[in-house]
Amino acid sequence: MTAIAGSTVLVTGGSRGIGKALVEDLYTRGAKKVYATARDPRTVTHPDAVALALEVTDPASVAAAAAGAAGGTEQLYNPGAARAAPARPRSDSLRLPRPADVLVRAQGLPAPHPGADRISTDEVPDALASVAGLLPDAQVLATTLREVPSAGVNDWSSAAWSAETGYVIGPRMPGLHVLDRIGSGDGFAAGLIHGLLADADLERALAYGTALGALTMTTPGDVSMASLAEVEALIAGASAAVRR
Numbered sequence: 001m002t003a004i005a006g007s008t009v010l011v012t013g014g015s016r017g018i019g020k021a022l023v024e025d026l027y028t029r030g031a032k033k034v035y036a037t038a039r040d041p042r043t044v045t046h047p048d049a050v051a052l053a054l055e056v057t058d059p060a061s062v063a064a065a066a067a068g069a070a071g072g073t074e075q076l077y078n079p080g081a082a083r084a085a086p087a088r089p090r091s092d093s094l095r096l097p098r099p100a101d102v103l104v105r106a107q108g109l110p111a112p113h114p115g116a117d118r119i120s121t122d123e124v125p126d127a128l129a130s131v132a133g134l135l136p137d138a139q140v141l142a143t144t145l146r147e148v149p150s151a152g153v154n155d156w157s158s159a160a161w162s163a164e165t166g167y168v169i170g171p172r173m174p175g176l177h178v179l180d181r182i183g184s185g186d187g188f189a190a191g192l193i194h195g196l197l198a199d200a201d202l203e204r205a206l207a208y209g210t211a212l213g214a215l216t217m218t219t220p221g222d223v224s225m226a227s228l229a230e231v232e233a234l235i236a237g238a239s240a241a242v243r244r
Contacts (some may be wrong), residue, residue: 005030183222188213
């Protein structure tokens with residue numbers, strides 16, 4: 001779905017965590033140029049990456065980063081770098097992801113104002129279609145879906161959209177017992193990106209993301225220790241408990 005070799009890519013949060021891993025993997029896969037953003041560009045350590053300053057909550061900083069990366073042919077947007085999504089898809093919040101190829105946890109899914117109930121699962125297809133209309137160059141939009149009956153038990157799933165497939169729902173995992181939910185969104189993004197880079201179809205890539213996000217919640221901390229075999233076992237119907 002996405003050709004990496006010879007492309008120019010922008011990765012937000014490129015100095016640590018999943019963003020840093022993406023920068024390294026993109027160069028391994030033959031990317032021509034990778035822009036890596038961070039609040040402090042001096043923290044970007046990859047010797048070949050082009051460091052850009054970015055504060056995702058500041059419209060002026062977003063505009064400056066978008067101008068600095070102008071002319072890129074392919075861009076990835078990693079929203080795990082953002083600590084809070086805007087309440088609605090404002091034009092300034094969409095300026096950076098507008099040329100994105102893959103957008104995870106699509107902007108615009110939160111409620112109209114802080115504190116309001118988020119949209120229901122039934123409304124997700126229309127919400128993704130709305131975001132797709134604002135981002136006509138995006139090939140894939142994906143988001144986690146979580147209901148929280150209690151702090152220790154979550155109903156977990158995901159959804160995605162592409163022009164080729166339309167709306168796709170991920171595996172449903174009701175009653176998931178949560179040890180530590182920190183990092184589950186990053187796990188979802190990592191699994192999804194793995195699937196896309198492995199040329200899996202969108203439904204399979206979404207399953208990778210959903211399963212890795214679920215497995216991340218079964219271990220303490222924000223780094224997944226699950227193996228690919230465990231992810232594929234969970235997709236096939238095994239327990240979300242990580243085996244050691």
